[in-house]
Amino acid sequence: MEYKKILFTGVGGQGTLLASRLLGQAAMKAGMDVRVSEVHGMAQRGGVVESTVMLGGLKSPIISKGQADILVGFEPLETLRALERCSKKSVVITNKNPIVPITVKLGQFEYPDMDTWFGFMKENFRRFCALDADALAKEAGTSKAVNIVLLGVLIALKEIPIDRETVLETIKTEVKPKFVEPNIKAFELGYENAKC
């Protein structure tokens, strides 16, 4: 199989680690070799949290500049920050709902004008997909499921050989029972709303 380097980025608390772990588990279920790298510790306190899923037998746990095949941004500013890890061949998926950092609230920085940059992304990458994952998560019944909505989008784009059923099965076995239903709904909503 082809190698795929998938980068997840978001803000502490958004569940990037769960998303990458579920994808890793689904990959294993699908019979693939996989590496998932996670960030623990300091950065989790509201900082940037990145994780990667490497498919197809790659051994390296991290992704260098220009090397991500797929970027999944859980927050628009973090998507923007991670663009340097992409090349023109990359697929970029992003949530549109911002989480304004403290440095903006304190007036040290300005939050970039994302509409302009979404336009840039649309023009510069092989595929680009933006949606309000927070709204879809709420619709699914839990605002926490932003990560699962985006996982749905990722699978819908069919860029990796992991199908919808395998991920749904993984969600059923790996997520706490009381969260299974809203998470499945969140996944389906992401899957249906993936357009690019």
Add this chain to the structure above:
Amino acid sequence: MHPLLSGKSGEKLLLLGNEAIVRGALEAGAAVAAAYPGTPSSEIANNLFFISNEENSPIYFEFSTNEKVAMEVAASAAAAGVRSLTCMKHVGMNVASDVLMTLAYVGVKGGMVIVTADDPSMHSSQNEQDNRIYARFSNLPMLEPTSPQEAKDMTIRAFEISEELELPVILRTTTRTSHVRGPVELGPLPENVKRVGKFEKNPRRWVPVPAVARIRHKVLLEQAEKAQKLAEASDFNVVIGKGEFGIVASGVSACYVEDALMELGIEEKVRFLRLGFPFPYPKRLLSEFLKGIRKVLVVEELEPFLEDEIKVLLKDLGLSMEVYGKGTGDFSRMYEFDPQMVKRAISRFLNVELVEEEMPDLSNLPPLPLRPPTLCTGCPHRETYNAVKEALKEIGEEERAIYPTDIGCYTLGLLPPIQMADYLLCMGSSVGSSAGFSVSTDQKIVSFIGDSTFFHSGISSLANAFHNKHKFCLVVLDNSTTAMTGHQPNPGIEITPPGYDHPRIPIEDVVRGLGIKEVYKINPYKKKSAVETLKEALSKDELTVVISEAPCILYYKKFGGKK
């Protein structure tokens, strides 16, 4: 049951490197483990903690008050013939190093594994020291995994080697090998774990007075020679591929090399020595390798641990050959590597073309807002800082005061708008450094320490401060947990995880027990009375201790209701 305990032989799980180490220890029949948490090692201790709480758990585990104590607990268990493990972050090894250096002399009976998790690039640390040097310093064997599967396999092997040599064995990971998940095939768990050992008295071995230590040093060096033979023959040290150019790497760097060779399509054209058992240096293996090639590239993060040895070996062999690596500027001694960096170095070294991906032009990106980690909304530390700030303002000392601090969530008080962290060295340094400032300045000194850090390394410095009449105000941020590393218990906690029935040691009792009279307590959420109390404490011209008691809100949400 805990998945690392219930997992069946033959089953494949997607495990974190740290989880794989735990499973390895269980498969090897380790019966005692002790640790103080620290990123990137914490998940080893956390999982052992939960496993040890299971009914009929095969292993005893404790969160010890610091790494030195933890290593002593594991060492003596191993002296009694029981397999034991301790794990720590790289700087934890500094704390435990006094134990380590002499433990190497007296050795062990049961297998003992010491896990050190290094943090190149300092993702969650105050330095990026290379703990491979501790292997050389102590003359202890060291293994270095590249994947979770290897982390498990090596842990098991480390116990065997340890028993064979009667020496503890170091298992060295880095953030990237501790915090990577990969498929791990489980092996069988032993049916009977040797939980009860017998300590055979032998003062001429276990009591290193000078006459004994002189003998034991000799024994250590003899055992190190045997360890070298094991390294020479180890399956963890392998040569892959052929060709007249060679590459040497270990740990996560070896992953980058393997991927680069594959992506460049030159796996067959270069000879790659992958060292999973790098110390004692397998000199014969290295020599044979070097004799078969014309030049060599050494890929290793941080210090030139392998590179320098290779240079020495080349000299001994009378070979002249270019050694590419840190010496040639191909790699830095700072920070972690990334795959592309290694791929580029290899393409230069072998003179093969590397096609770089076309990247979009990002030169118009505005400066992106930083997103530093922050204290959680409602965190009690923030309230304490604000109350101290207010009290100092009211007594007119806010501008001049020095704030020595310590390590924990509260170190984030460094950032605006709080900005009350002025000096920090290591865990416990708040108290010791306050003593130095108190004799060298006439500024008011207000220092901060967390409850876990207080027990880790604050108590002896506080005894020092009182006895030597140092004048400062120590604010103990008692949030009833070790928050920064994932909410582990410590001796002072009032809110406990379910089933945790250890006796509590209130910090106030400890401070008063030292003889300190000026001890105050505040609730940081009751700002007005907190400020009044602080004003009184801060006006004193002597050592005062203010204990600010309020649980970490995340921890409270987890366990607060379930006492």
